[in-house]
Amino acid sequence: MHVAMSNTAVLIIDMMNTYDHPDAEKLTPSVEAIVDPLAKLVADSRSRDDVDLIYVNDNYGDFSAEFSDIVRSALNGERPDLVEPIVPQHGCRVMTKVRHSAFYATSLAYLLNQLKPERVVLTGQVTEQCILYTALDAYVRHFPVVIPRDAVAHIDAELGDAALRMMEQNMSAELIAAADCLH
Template sequence: MAEQGEDQSGGEACTTEREPAAGRTALLIIDMFNTLDFGGGEKMRPAAEAAADAIARLRDEATEAGVPVVYVNDNYDQWHSERSRLVEMCRNSRGRALAEKLEPRADDFFIIKPQFSGFYATNLPVLLPHLEVSRLVLTGVAADICILFTAADAHMREYELWVPEDCTAASDAQRAEWALEIMRGSMKAEIAPTTKMTLKDWIDRA
């Protein structure tokens, strides 16, 4: 498992007083630091880069609104790795455009995961209650794997979910649509894109 420390859950930010998350919401950015070095990675790259643009805009809205931003990222079998090393690795890969568009800021949280779900063997189940969060906006890749698994675990923990369809990507567009429909139908997730529902709209639903 990845090392514990500042890059796991935000370090000092977890030990200082924070205002409760606006709308009881956190924005999760899943696996967008990605080398795209896998079967289907090159095929997914255009959709992932388009999603990165939409996620970057949503991240700016989250920061302005007081919604915490939590990066949840695979460790790519780099078991001694942490945030800066993962970011640098991705900057030197065919996923570099994603890393450049979404480089984490000092106040963002960063959790490294060893498996598909952001909840499995990570600090996320501890961090979210600390932030007084009960609603999640899930973004990132891949819609039919890590987003879907994270959404399932979040649903079992009774989190309300918004998975904006323009903020996700997969190597196969049909599989992405299939996964989003499962999240909408089985996990009661909102899947409206950010062009049709804003973060303020989501917060106002709380």
């Protein structure tokens, strides 16, 4: 199968979430704030040939789960309103992960090496955990990283801000608004 090169790869990280976990109460307000800008970025990405949309989601320890099972659980979870606007469409690129980084034990690096994007946009949750570790793994693999501040959610606001500063200073990440990611 031939994989065409893209200008931008947009990763949607861990947004298929049931919000039925110990940190959900702290996380949910931040996710509420990013759903609209993220949904617009997802819609804009779908409409463009030069953008690859890739969903990477934790399998939450269920190694028998298909991606569709994770989506279904999220839609049947505590906050389907935070999931519905960004659900992957049929035929979309999806992969599951088992730890914080979207690169760890996944085929993401291989896929990105095939796509050869000029930049990798990281969106989703949690800024101070999965987004930070994915940014580091992208940086050490020489992928230019873009973080839309209004499309990443945190559990702890101070740690989220610190993670954004670290990504900008230590990983040369470009911090911009979601609306500016595809320009």
